Amino acid sequence: MTNYLVDSHCHLHDREFFSNDEAEKMLKTALSRDVKQIICIGTSHDDSLAAEKFANSHADTFWTYGIHPESAKEAVFHEFSVETREKLVAIGEIGLDYHYPGFDKSAQIRLLEEMISFSISKNLPCSFHVRDALPDFFAVLDNFPKLKPSVLHSFSDSKKNLEIALGKGLFIGINGLITFANLDCYKGIDSSILDRVVLETDAPFLTPTPNRGKINEPGNIKDIASYLSTKLGVSEEIIAEKTTKNVRKIFNLPNPGGEI
Numbered sequence: 001m002t003n004y005l006v007d008s009h010c011h012l013h014d015r016e017f018f019s020n021d022e023a024e025k026m027l028k029t030a031l032s033r034d035v036k037q038i039i040c041i042g043t044s045h046d047d048s049l050a051a052e053k054f055a056n057s058h059a060d061t062f063w064t065y066g067i068h069p070e071s072a073k074e075a076v077f078h079e080f081s082v083e084t085r086e087k088l089v090a091i092g093e094i095g096l097d098y099h100y101p102g103f104d105k106s107a108q109i110r111l112l113e114e115m116i117s118f119s120i121s122k123n124l125p126c127s128f129h130v131r132d133a134l135p136d137f138f139a140v141l142d143n144f145p146k147l148k149p150s151v152l153h154s155f156s157d158s159k160k161n162l163e164i165a166l167g168k169g170l171f172i173g174i175n176g177l178i179t180f181a182n183l184d185c186y187k188g189i190d191s192s193i194l195d196r197v198v199l200e201t202d203a204p205f206l207t208p209t210p211n212r213g214k215i216n217e218p219g220n221i222k223d224i225a226s227y228l229s230t231k232l233g234v235s236e237e238i239i240a241e242k243t244t245k246n247v248r249k250i251f252n253l254p255n256p257g258g259e260i
């Protein structure tokens with residue numbers, strides 16, 4: 001049965017935002033709200049190793065290795081041995097971000113290509129962060145036909161780009177934005193989109209209604225599922241079943257409840 005929820009993208013391991021005690025408490029809250037597995041996303045070499053450490057000391061918690069595009073200029077990517085690492089489920093977040101002035105387009109593209117190649121060589125999917133840069137991102141993707149089915153996290157771009165992303169076989173990460181941002185891309189969608197959606201909080205950011213103003217946490221996946229249930233006119237069980245099936249398949253997650 002997959003009628004539980006998974007947070008496919010959060011930063012609960014990041015001590016800049018969450019103390020140890022807060023993180024422990026939030027894991028309990030998540031479980032009480034049917035969120036049985038979470039993926040901690042790395043944004044730099046050191047942050048990824050912090051995510052690894054967190055995952056290795058908590059059941060049903062996984063991690064990814066990524067270098068965020070905003071640090072592409074300074075980033076040096078050292079391939080490291082992933083074979084001996086447990087609970088590493090993806091490469092990311094990686095991508096392109098042209099939102100703030102001063103970005104280095106070619107450094108970002110170079111790093112993205114390097115990381116996608118790495119993911120393919122290790123047979124891992126990717127978690128992508130792309131902001132104001134989808135045309136360039138799609139062009140890069142076209143050069144990697146062997147990329148495993150991967151997630152475009154926090155999708156909030158145009159309807160046209162949503163269709164292109166789906167056409168390229170990507171899965172879409174839906175988070176709290178959908179509950180408060182009145183996004184054009186999700187107007188008129190129906191339940192068929194659930195075949196290509198995974199749920200995420202991006203905690204500590206993007207807290208969904210009804211908890212706007214508070215720090216976000218994995219348990220709030222439940223609020224996103226409930227919003228989608230109303231919007232799409234299907235039960236919360238169906239939302240959980242479909243999105244959890246997707247996330248388990250993409251990230252090759254085991255059954256929840258496994259030993260550490």
Ligand SMILES: [Zn+2]
Pocket residue numbers: 009010011041093202
């Ligand atoms: Zn993130």
